[in-house]
Amino acid sequence: xxxxxxxxxxxxxxxxxxxxxxxGKDYPCPAAQNLADTRTLIPICPEVMAGLPTPRTCAxxxxxxxxxxxxxxxxxxxxxxGAHEAVRIAREHDCKQAILKSKSPSCGKGLVYDGTFSGTLxxxxxxxxxxxxxxxxxxxxxxxCADLQS
Ligand code: SF4
Numbered sequence: 001x002x003x004x005x006x007x008x009x010x011x012x013x014x015x016x017x018x019x020x021x022x023x024g025k026d027y028p029c030p031a032a033q034n035l036a037d038t039r040t041l042i043p044i045c046p047e048v049m050a051g052l053p054t055p056r057t058c059a060x061x062x063x064x065x066x067x068x069x070x071x072x073x074x075x076x077x078x079x080x081x082g083a084h085e086a087v088r089i090a091r092e093h094d095c096k097q098a099i100l101k102s103k104s105p106s107c108g109k110g111l112v113y114d115g116t117f118s119g120t121l122x123x124x125x126x127x128x129x130x131x132x133x134x135x136x137x138x139x140x141x142x143x144x145c146a147d148l149q150s
Contacts, residue, residue: 006039010090010098010132012107013043015142020045024055031145032099039148042093046082046106046128061105061124062115070117079106083131090137097148098132102141109139 014021015029035041048054052075059069059079067079083106090098100107108126113119129139140147 007096008040008042008093009035009148010086010093010095010100010137011035011041011043012099012101012104012142013045013048014101015099016041016043018043018045020048020054022047022054022056022058027101027142029142029145032142035099035145035148042089042095044086044089046086047079048082049085050078050082052078052082058117059105060113060115060117061126067105067127068115079127080131082106083128086128087131087135087137090132090135095137097138097140098129099140099142099145099148100126100129100132102143109133109141 011032014027015032017026017028019026057069057071059067059075062068066076069075102108103111104126106126106128109129111121112124114122132139
């Protein structure tokens with residue numbers, strides 16, 4: 001990946017074509033991938049970094065902040081561990097920005113599924129998105145790539 005003097009950008013690995021989603025698929029985003037021509041991109045998958053398998057049971061944020069999977073298993077600790085690791089990597093590489101996959105209970109910014117596994121979106125923040133923002137890193141979704149300086 002080509003780089004310049006601008007700081008590296010953290011990117012959800014599924015946007016870069018990694019098949020790391022809960023269903024074993026990727027979610028390739030050409031706009032994010034094209035940034036690699038001019039910026040150093042650092043792919044991360046917080047859920048995989050936390051040791052969760054792929055594929056894995058779908059999980060959603062609950063109104064009380066826990067993350068519960070569709071089998072009723074509490075995955076909060078793993079999602080928080082993944083968020084912590086994402087912040088550590090961002091700091092290690094001096095990232096100022098992150099491009100994260102929308103709607104995910106880890107990576108989603110602004111909108112997440114409501115915890116009922118019914119496809120209903122509500123305002124909210126994924127665990128990693130919130131942790132990165134708390135660490136002072138600007139979080140964008142894959143829909144905001146055009147806003148990035150290249
Ligand atoms: S945790 Fe983030 S990077 Fe990993 S599959 Fe989900 S949205 Fe993609």
